[in-house]
Amino acid sequence: MRTLKKLGVILLVIVTLLIIVIGIFVYTLKPDYSGEKELANLQEEVSVYYDNYGIPHIYGENEQDAYRALGYVHAQDRLWQMELLRRIARGGLSEVFGEDLIGTDKFFLSLGIADASKVTVSKINENDEGVVLAKAYLDGINQFIDEGPTPVEFYLTGIDKEEFVLEDIYNTIGYMAFSFAMAHKTDPLLTTIKTELGSEYLNDLHVGSSIDTEWIENYNPTPSDTIQNNLTAAVNKALGALDIPLFEGSNSWVIAPEKTKNGKVIFANDPHIGFSQPSVWFEAHLETPTYSKYGYHIAGIPFPLLGHNRKLAYGLTMFENDDVDFYYEQNNPDDENQYLSENGYVDYEIVHKTIQVKDAEEVQFTYKKSVHGPVLNGIADQVQGDRPIAMSWVYTQMENKVIDALYGLSHANNMVEFKKSLPNIHAPGLNIMYGDDEGNVAWFATAQLYKIPDTVNTKLIFEVGKGLPLDKELLGFNENPQAINPTSNFVYSANNQPDSIAGILYPGYYLPENRGKRIVSLLEPKNDWDLSSASEMITDVISSVEPDIISNLAKHLDVSLLSENGLKAIDSLNMWTGDYNLASIEATVYNRWIYYLMQNTFEDELDDELFNQFLSTHFMKRLIAPLSKDENSVWWDNVKTTNAAENMEDIVNQSFMEAIASLEKDFGKNVDHWRWERVHSIEHGHPIGQIAALRSFFNVGPFPIHGSREVINNLAFAYDDTGFYRTTSGPSTRRIIDFSDVENSISILPTGQSGNPFSEHYRDQAEMYVNGEFRKMMMNKAEIQKSKEILTFRPKD
Template identity: 90%
Template sequence: MRTLKKIGALLLVLVTLLIIIIGIFAYTLKPDYSGEKKLVGLQEVVNVYYDDYGIPHIYGENEKDAFRTLGYVHAQDRLWQMELLRRIASGGLSEVFGKDLIGTDKFFLSLGIADASKITASKIDVNDEGVILAKAYLDGINQFINEGPTPVEFYLTGIDKREFVLEDIYNTIGYMAFSFAMAHKTDPLLTSINANLGPQYLKDLHVGSTVDTEWIKNYNPAPKDTIQNNLTAAVIKALSVLDIPLFEGSNSWVISPEKTKNGKVIFANDPHIGFSQPSVWFEAHVETPTYSKYGYHIAGIPFPLLGHNRKLAYGLTMFENDDVDFYYEQNNPANENQYLSKNGYVDYEIVHKTIHVKDADDVQFSYKRSDHGPILNGIADQVQGDRRIAMSWVYTEMENKVIDALYGLSHSNNLAEFKKSLPKIHAPGLNIMYGDNEGNVAWFATAQLYKIPDSVNTKLIYEVNKGLSLERELLDFNENPKAINPPSNFVYSANNQPDSIAGMLYPGYYLPENRGKRIVNLLEPKDDWDISAASDMITDVISSVEPDIVSNLAKYLDVSLLSENGLKAIDSLKMWSGDYNLSSIEATVYNRWIYYLLENTFEDELDEELFNQFLSTHFMKRLIAPLSKDENSVWWDNVNTTNVSENIKDIVNLSFMEAIASLEKDFGNNVNQWRWERVHSIEHGHPIGQIAALRSFFNVGPFPIHGSREVINNLAFAYDDTGFYKTTSGPSTRRVIDFSDVENSISILPTGQSGNPLSKHYRDQAEMYVNGEFRKMMMNEEEIKKSKEILTFKPKD
């Protein structure tokens, strides 16, 4: 017994020592929010004041020192995120996660982002002020890499840290440009529908724009100053293998002084991006004698994509324009390395790449390029077949000046200076929103647009030697959609269809009018807006369209077929305001009903695989409202039944009864238990959090959450047959800036400022976000300098 006690005591000591060692090790991996550091290349002392949410307020004597410091503090909270984002476009994920990511790496390498980044970086002017500041930012990152603690993810994946270079900045921007990817999800699918089912089926999908939806109106006054379908599967697989941010949509509105209580502009913006952990934005407030900005940074990019100071504010949403085209290529029957051009058969360019794979040999692969772009067949396993498909993408085909643009936007002092940088953004298409302390409000659609003949359908893969010519007639930026100080006294963007330009409605992958209509309905009648009302609006969860859809469908229901619960549910739905609060029963019933309506309408023609691809498209969301009143759609008939032709009434009734039965199965016969909070949840996933044992350490959540897709508080999800809606994207920040009191403007992040799971700021905003709460974006110097956590950087000899 005495021996056992000794062994037990020894084991206790060993366990205690192990816990202490682990604790000390973990402590050394935390970010430093106070103390003193020496920074190579620094000219003067820089002080970083951390507020209660871990946001750095950087005070330097010059911009170069400030951006060098920004790089360091950004890296100590987000180095793993920086590493992951720069690897996507350059085909470096397999080196971290192993052979399962080889297909994803092949796909992204074939897009040519990394090659375009290399060309751009080789041509930059090293004396350009933006480049100088970008390199200072990278120097700060690299000093942290060399001297700072290694984030725990590097230990878990076994990869080494390596320095950042300018190419990495462009690779991250390129990934951001591609992550929208709606053309890849849409065009091949529509081509397949057109080829296999016929043009009537395509027409009844209501893919094009219509005159009865809410458009973003142009206003340009006189200036005040002088693969077929399997390609879709390949893209979905490539983008879904990891929890990484995908750019989806967004809201923004800017209210003129004439409509605000205090007579100053109010600016609101909430970019909708795929949820991940860490969240996409890193907030940093930088002050020097020549630069002042409270900015939102993407990991590895020196200049903020969203920002404000006392003079102006800017933000963005996705424009959703079509900047990708697909072309069939015809191989030479006598030589598979040639394709038919307008000048006869010519050689494909053969591109060779190497992929490093964790715990395995390198993978060598090659792909072909035509004059249209990379041939996608064979790059991903899903893209097979005899017909070769090439991809043409504006982003990789034109000179890249995006960094110049971001530098210019972040350093602008007024509307005239701000506008000068906008034409430099050729892709991705962005809606840039603007407001200032002089009372100006503006919206600009930024992208390189071009003339598209009426005869060209950009939503289909072009046949050989047809479609849009590569010698395109480019539009001048002045022709892009825009509104500057319009008579409405507000501007907005919600990814919906912009008004016509250059004699055409510009083709794109626009989202339905739902959010745009709600925004306009709220803004138009009210002339006393303040920050409280704007913050209520940015968390609004009422659909302006879905009650009308219910009304359209309900008239086809045969109440004699409904159960007691079915009758209760439809009676409640008829009174529904479209509110997506946690206790809503109607929201749960509506979404179950719509899923079964879509499944019963489309799956028989498309089959299960194509139907699931259909559910991932934007046009599916736009389709629901017009479909609900389209009695004559060819899609209503179930092609799998014989001797009967189903109509809208048949499908509506079948779908509603299936929805009720599924809810009874999941939650019982008590309708009051069918609350939205039981089916709609949010969890912020970390790539390593996909390992079950590490999920609770790296992931944040899950939480039940109000809101839904295509309400202003756009907490979106994918439909599937489970009937449970795990939120995949939504507001990546909510920010409201009131120029009557800039220092008390407000914001929130979905999880926390830090990407380091050992930091106290890893998840400290998550519940506030779920509850629709805000915190101050501090800009008052006296208040900031009362911080208890100060990290001082001094020049290193």
């Protein structure tokens, strides 16, 4: 008995010591938000005040010192995120996660982002102020790597910390640029539809630009092969391999003084980005005698993509222009390493790459490049077939001045200086939104655009010898869509179609008019906007289009076929205002109905794989409204039935009844249980949270959440046969700047400021975000200096 007691005591001591050791270990991994540190190459002392949400307010005597401190504090909260983002473009994910990511690494290496980054860095001027500040930022990151605690993810994955260099900044920007593009998901799919089904099927998809939609208006007072299907699948797999943010859409509007209660500009912006943990933006407020900026930073990029101070504010949405093209190449029948050019058969460039793989041998692979770009055959296992397809992407083909642009935007003092930097953004295509304390409001579409003849369809893979020429006729920046102080007294962007460019409706992958139409309908009649009403608008969950879709479809319902619950549901839908609140039953019924409508209309022609690819495209979202009133679409007939030709009425009725039956199966026959909160949820996934045992520690959520895709509060999801809608992307921040009271401007992040799971700021904004709440973006120095957490950096002796 005494022996058992002794063993029990020993075991208790061991467990206690283990808990103490683990506690000490965890404590050492937390970010330091207070105390003193020495920082190499610092000229003067820098004070970093952390507010109640862990946001650093950095006060330095010069910009280099401030950016050096920024690099350090950014790294201590987001080093793991920095590490992942810089690895994507250079093909370094397999080294962390193993063999499952080899296909993803091959794909991104073939895009040529890392090669383009090397070329750019080899040509930079080391004395450019933007480069000097970028290197100071990297110095701060690297000192944290040398001296700070190692994030827990490095222990779990077994990788070593390595210093950051300028190429890493450009690689992260390159990944960001690629994640904007929709051509990879769209062009191969549309080419397959045209080749296998015919042009009439393509015409009924409404993929082109349209005059029958809500345009963003210009106002400037100044001068068929299997390979096609599999390519789309390869892109989807590459982008979905990990919980890493993808840049997908956005809202922004800027209201001129004539329409605001206090006679000052109000600026609103909520970029829509794929949800992940940590969330994409790191907020930081920098103050020096010559520089002031409250900015939103991407991990590993020194200059903010969104920012404001007392003089001006800027933000972005995605332009959705088409800057990627695909070309068929014709191989020499006698030599597969040659292809047909204007000058006869010429050699492909053969590119050799090596991928390091965790717990396995390194992988050697090669791919071919034509004059158009990389040949995608063989890049990923899904891409097979004999007909070569090359990809041409503006981003890797032109001189990269994006860092110059971001430096210029963040250091501009007025609209003239601000606009000078915009032509330096050649890709990705962005809508840059602007407002200032002088009363100016503006929207600028930034990208290197070029003339596209009406006879060229850029949404199809070009046949050999056809398509856009290599030497494109470039347009000057002043020909880009833009609006400066329009007579409407507001500018906006919701990824919808812009007005004409150079006399044509410029091809792109624009999202439907839903959000744009709602934004305009709210802004136009109201002339007393303030911070409160703007914050209500940015969390608006009403669809201005979907009640019309229901009205169009309901005309074709045969009520004699409907069950009691079916009759209840359609009666409610006919009175629905499009409100996506948590209690909405109509929202649930509508989305089930639309999924079955899409499935019954398109899956018979496309098969399961292509149908799922179709559901991931922007044009699918644009298609729903016009399809709802197109009784003569060729798609209505089910090609698998040989004894009947189905029409719109058949498909609409079948789909509605299937939707009702599926809801009864999932939630019972009491319609009151079919609430939106039961099917629409949000969870912020961490890459390591994919391991079930670690999910609750690394992931944030899930939470039921109001909103939906293509309402202003754009909580987007993909359709699938589950009937449950896991929100995958949405507002990466909601921020509103009121120039009548800049110091009380407001914002929110989806989870928290820190990417360190041991930080108190890892998830402290998550429920506020779900509830549509905000917090202050502090800029008042006296208020900031009341902070209890102050981290002081001193020059290292």
